Amino acid sequence: MNRKHTIAHSLVALLIGSMVALGLDTARLERQSVDLLIEGGITLTMNAAGQVFSDGLVAIRGDRIVAVGDRRELASRFSAARVIDARGAAVMPGLINGHTHAAMSLFRGIADDLVLQEWLTRYIFPAEAKNVTREFVYWGTLLACWEMIRGGTTTFVDMYYYESSVAKAVAQAGLRAILAETILDLPSPDSRTPQLALQYTERFVAQWRGHPLIIPAIGPHAPYTNSTVTLRRVNRLAERLRIPIVMHVAETETEVRDITRRYGARPIRYLDEIGLLSPRLIAAHVVHVDEREIALLGRHHVGVIHNPQSNMKLASGIAPVPRMIRAGVAVGLGTDGAASNNTLDMFEAMKTTALLHKVATGDPRVLNAHQALALATIGGARALHLEKEIGSLEPGKRADVIVVGLDAPHQIPLYDVESQLVYASRASDVRTVIINGRVVMRDGNLLTLDTAAIRIKANEFRDKVVKSLKAK
Amino acid sequence: MNRKHTIAHSLVALLIGSMVALGLDTARLERQSVDLLIEGGITLTMNAAGQVFSDGLVAIRGDRIVAVGDRRELASRFSAARVIDARGAAVMPGLINGHTHAAMSLFRGIADDLVLQEWLTRYIFPAEAKNVTREFVYWGTLLACWEMIRGGTTTFVDMYYYESSVAKAVAQAGLRAILAETILDLPSPDSRTPQLALQYTERFVAQWRGHPLIIPAIGPHAPYTNSTVTLRRVNRLAERLRIPIVMHVAETETEVRDITRRYGARPIRYLDEIGLLSPRLIAAHVVHVDEREIALLGRHHVGVIHNPQSNMKLASGIAPVPRMIRAGVAVGLGTDGAASNNTLDMFEAMKTTALLHKVATGDPRVLNAHQALALATIGGARALHLEKEIGSLEPGKRADVIVVGLDAPHQIPLYDVESQLVYASRASDVRTVIINGRVVMRDGNLLTLDTAAIRIKANEFRDKVVKSLKAK
Structure with missing residues (x-):
């Protein structure tokens, strides 16, 4: 093996190395920035093919969905301001x-x-x-x-x-x-x-x-x-x-x-x-x-x-x-x-x-x-x-998008996620709700409404209704 | 007013006072001691008359109910080791x-x-x-x-x-x-x-x-x-x-x-x-x-x-x-x-x-x-x-006896407690469960079971079942 060949070899190696490095860098620079990722849930798309991803990802930018698929395939392509961990839960429309x-x-x-x-x-x-x-x-x-x-x-x-x-x-x-x-x-x-x-x-x-x-x-x-x-x-x-x-x-x-x-x-x-x-x-x-x-x-x-x-x-x-x-x-x-x-x-x-x-x-x-x-x-x-x-x-x-918990006693064990959602789940199992890209409920907590005020007003109206029905 | 009269008067007063005091004491001594009181709930007896007490009381001694009725009438008759405050909730069999x-x-x-x-x-x-x-x-x-x-x-x-x-x-x-x-x-x-x-x-x-x-x-x-x-x-x-x-x-x-x-x-x-x-x-x-x-x-x-x-x-x-x-x-x-x-x-x-x-x-x-x-x-x-x-x-x-919460959004306002329990309430609204006089769930927490262990075992059996159905 002569020296020239060796140098040439090294140069090629260097070049390839740089390209790989560049490639990685490019990938990192090209990582799409999104507002919200919902990661790791059993993700039911309800698309025409009825696709379900057992370890899914939903990427959201503004009021729109930008990607839905397998988390392991997609995760590296996005960087998000907020991530919702949906492991163990169902994610669905x-x-x-x-x-x-x-x-x-x-x-x-x-x-x-x-x-x-x-x-x-x-x-x-x-x-x-x-x-x-x-x-x-x-x-x-x-x-x-x-x-x-x-x-x-x-x-x-x-x-x-x-x-x-x-x-x-x-x-x-x-x-x-x-x-x-x-x-x-x-x-x-x-x-x-x-x-x-x-x-x-x-x-x-x-x-x-x-x-x-x-x-x-x-x-x-x-x-x-x-x-x-x-x-x-x-x-x-x-x-x-x-x-x-x-x-x-x-x-x-x-x-x-x-x-x-x-x-x-x-x-x-x-x-x-x-x-x-x-x-x-x-x-x-x-x-x-x-x-x-x-x-x-x-x-x-x-x-x-x-x-x-x-x-x-x-x-x-x-x-x-x-x-x-x-x-x-x-x-x-x-x-x-x-x-x-x-x-x-x-x-x-x-x-x-x-x-x-x-x-x-x-x-x-x-x-x-x-x-x-x-x-x-x-x-x-x-x-x-x-x-x-x-x-x-x-x-x-x-x-x-909604995230529905699957770990209540009436929901275990899990054989089929669609069966579990329809036949065994309740409204109270819903954890997180996103509408038009905005998180309106997070882990059961309403973020847009003053529920204490609503409760008081509902009782006031109830009293009025009862009185009105008694009056002739 | 002579002194004799005054003394006699005082003695009578003293006597009456003592009797009243004794009476009170007797009442206190006669307060029935029970193990558990469930107080203040809308209490549905489901007895033959279908009685409902809007502010009820259930008194329990050992494994038996000893009294059910209006809290304001009964409360003074019992002293209990434990009291469950059921205000705002329904209490029923x-x-x-x-x-x-x-x-x-x-x-x-x-x-x-x-x-x-x-x-x-x-x-x-x-x-x-x-x-x-x-x-x-x-x-x-x-x-x-x-x-x-x-x-x-x-x-x-x-x-x-x-x-x-x-x-x-x-x-x-x-x-x-x-x-x-x-x-x-x-x-x-x-x-x-x-x-x-x-x-x-x-x-x-x-x-x-x-x-x-x-x-x-x-x-x-x-x-x-x-x-x-x-x-x-x-x-x-x-x-x-x-x-x-x-x-x-x-x-x-x-x-x-x-x-x-x-x-x-x-x-x-x-x-x-x-x-x-x-x-x-x-x-x-x-x-x-x-x-x-x-x-x-x-x-x-x-x-x-x-x-x-x-x-x-x-x-x-x-x-x-x-x-x-x-x-x-x-x-x-x-x-x-x-x-x-x-x-x-x-x-x-x-x-x-x-x-x-x-x-x-x-x-x-x-x-x-x-x-x-x-x-x-x-x-x-x-x-x-x-x-x-x-x-x-x-x-x-x-x-x-069970205590069922009535304050979830799907349960307000409240016009009729029976209607609300049947048409608007869910299993997840149940808060406290007493069986044979023993509190087995308190405020949603199971007291008799190791739920974490059950969850793990349920998933293990699920895996076995899935495998067994695949095997020929």
Whole structure:
């Protein structure tokens, strides 16, 4: 071996060494800086392939997810200001509560075990007429947001009165929501006539349009509480303002009979005839529908929200959810308001959905754990027509992520994470909640709400409600 | 006024003063000394009158309740070594889980969303054959006891193998239980033949009879898994030993068809014919029964345990619970084992029962909150034929008492405590659990179990189970 060769050899070695060093340095310089990493959890993406990473990583910059995958592959590519250690826990998309009346949490348990008509006319309507004010709605919504965040809900759809006050509370809580101002042919707590409610809606939409978390919407209460004239006006306004329509549809057999008698068609067919079926519509309940109506819902890309516990408690019936899913209808889940359920608990909604449709169809394979999770996440996103933004953990989507503990006695041992989340976990197992990139609950502690103040106000309103119902 | 008079006056005054002082002293001496007072809670007695004390007191001496009532009336009558401040919480009888297979908590989520036959033959039976040992049963039962105490269950009925090991774990946990050794015509994990299982039962009964918390029993698995000969032997042994019989009965339509084909009678009628119906019998499920069979269950004072979530998840059907209650049948609630439900959560069982029968009957007034609470307490006690000892808070009964927090966001505001407990509360809201006068959980902390050790063991068994199912 001559000297020249040796020098050449050394130079090459030096060069390679430098390149390697440079390479490492480059890698370090190119480490993407992100705001938040959620590391080490069993990470359920709920993407189209249903990918689950047993030791996962979710990287978040601003309000978006920038990467999701195996921690061991991805960890070296990111440096983050904050890291959430999710080892031993599940990491998944935030739950989507597709139908509720948030402020009614202040009426939780006011009257149960009653026939719908008695419940409405003897309790709910009088209680609402005497108590529902801007302030009531604001505090009631805060209470609902507290309960929903605590239980892993990151997006909800509301239908109530004074939606500007709802929006104020939701923005403060940091939840994502579609908020629909109720339209009724009867006098409502905030509008004596449907015309005034339509005007309220226009002002409300103008005020909140463009908020990063809030989508203002319009909520015609139901086909049986609004005239055809009102529903057509609602539809024209929604088209002009490009806002969603939230409506109770085909909830009870009484409604189906009533609408059929009045208009000569069952509710979904009637809504089709007057032009209400469209991708703009989010229809809650949809319990009593035949095959033709299911086909109409699919063809018009209507979002359907199933509320199993409310439908059971009010004895409304059992929605044909497996048939709607098979027909390609976009179905999500909801809790309904706390006056009818009586919680805003999406874990209960998932388990009850899976159990109810097994026994209703006689087939235990119907609505398995994965499908129940899908209904509460990506399915709900589709029903809200927000599937490009939320519902799964995928790069480019909004960062709505929850961390769910898996170490409570009712959750051990662990064989299958999807089964454990649907059949064995509770809202109280949720530890950390991130909405739009912001940590709103950390290890069970609410970071956006003054829960002590909410508790005091809730009790004050309760006393007023009790007094108002006693007064004649 | 002369001096004599003054002296006499003073003497009288002195005398009266002494008498008053003596009276006070006597009262103090007569203050009943008790071991434990639970003060200030909204106290639901679940007695025949359904009394609720808004500011209640429960006094406990040894293993018995000595007084229940209004705190302001009773407080001065007792002095206690320990006081539990229950202000702001509910105080009620411990929940009675009338049917489970405790050790199967180690199989929680092993296989879901399957047809019963596939579930049993592909997963449960092989997993049991390969894994169920004395040690497995002992640790699985400890895990179940942890979950049950945490969720407010104070009494349960078990049916499994190696019941001596179950009893060891239950005694350690401090739970009350009826423990039934399984009898099967097939080889079981602890007995190759039903004869051997009967012998095991005799030894088990001899060993545990007279324990303050444990009632040993015999558990013929079902009419379709035991021959008539075996069932008659079981009955004779139960009569001789004076022990309860725990059996799955009329769970599925397949069973009804099978028994009808084999014996020419539906399951309840068949059991009547062979002498199995008696106050000794605790029958789980009882889903598929006609009016005649319901009358038989009532006439023979059979205890029936409704397992709503298991029946829904396995698509077994909906038991005619409201009709059974109307017919005077003693009905209680159960969770079934964690391999089928997948939790041992009596709060879920109460809410699901109330909701399921409303939608099944189309009547929202059916099974109201009070009735659901009754099924889980005094109704369960009747079904277990233990209503003289447990199920309500009444002087002379065993001190099985739970304190349930009412201040979580899903529980405020409070209008009606029964509604809040059934429709809005969770197992995790239970704070303190007293069984047989002993505090076994205080403010969420288990006092009788080494939960860290249980967690480690549960994971070890999980690994073994997974390996055993992979091996051919």
